[in-house]
Amino acid sequence: MANRMSPFAQWTITTQTAAETEFVASQLSRYLEGGEWLTLFGELGSGKTTFARGLVMGLTGQKTAISPTFLLVKGYLGRLTLLHIDAYRLEGMAPEEIDRQIGLRDFGDRHSVVVIEWADRVLPLLPQERLEVYFEHLPEGRSLRIRAIGAKYERLLQRWKESFYGKST
Numbered sequence: 001m002a003n004r005m006s007p008f009a010q011w012t013i014t015t016q017t018a019a020e021t022e023f024v025a026s027q028l029s030r031y032l033e034g035g036e037w038l039t040l041f042g043e044l045g046s047g048k049t050t051f052a053r054g055l056v057m058g059l060t061g062q063k064t065a066i067s068p069t070f071l072l073v074k075g076y077l078g079r080l081t082l083l084h085i086d087a088y089r090l091e092g093m094a095p096e097e098i099d100r101q102i103g104l105r106d107f108g109d110r111h112s113v114v115v116i117e118w119a120d121r122v123l124p125l126l127p128q129e130r131l132e133v134y135f136e137h138l139p140e141g142r143s144l145r146i147r148a149i150g151a152k153y154e155r156l157l158q159r160w161k162e163s164f165y166g167k168s169t
């Protein structure tokens with residue numbers, strides 16, 4: 001259940017600049033295998049799109065990623081297909097209605113990765129197992145509090161951390 005936490009299930013990092021947030025995300029992209037759900041939480045301007053941009057860069061080499069706020073979903077073809085969703089405008093919409101309109105539950109197969117901004121607005125539609133990233137404003141920069149739910153995501157988080165600290169952690 002939610003209280004079971006392995007040593008690899010959580011990680012908090014701080015980034016001073018948007019470029020650092022992009023770099024951290026592009027590092028994560030190296031360890032994605034397909035089928036992952038990456039769920040982003042945090043207030044306006046906290047760095048969610050910046051993080052998604054780093055994933056796009058890492059997976060496709062494309063330098064720009066627009067926010068899909070007015071599109072809901074934007075896809076990027078690369079080593080894996082990245083589906084970038086922005087659920088901001090879905091506040092107050094019933095989960096069944098969201099699912100009927102954009103088919104969220106059907107997203108993500110073993111060749112694609114789903115990244116969702118404002119994931120709290122579609123919580124009932126998300127798989128139980130996922131990587132969660134909570135973004136917060138700091139006086140200087142942002143904090144990224146990462147939580148892995150499920151064995152696959154714990155392994156992913158472990159690899160991602162090792163890319164920063166080496167295997168000793």
Ligand SMILES: Nc1ncnc2c1ncn2[C@@H]1O[C@H](COP(=O)(O)OP(=O)(O)OP(=O)(O)O)[C@@H](O)[C@H]1O
Pocket residue numbers: 015016017018019020021042043044045046047048049050051067117135141142
């Ligand atoms: N350490 C940092 N990480 C990410 N963004 C940063 C950082 N420091 C400053 N910024 C700036 O903060 C803003 C973050 O915007 P971004 O669009 O990524 O946020 P968001 O969480 O997607 O917002 P929204 O909720 O409106 O979608 C950008 O202007 C970026 O340059």
Ligand SMILES: [Mg+2]
Pocket residue numbers: 048049050067086117
């Ligand atoms: Mg955004």
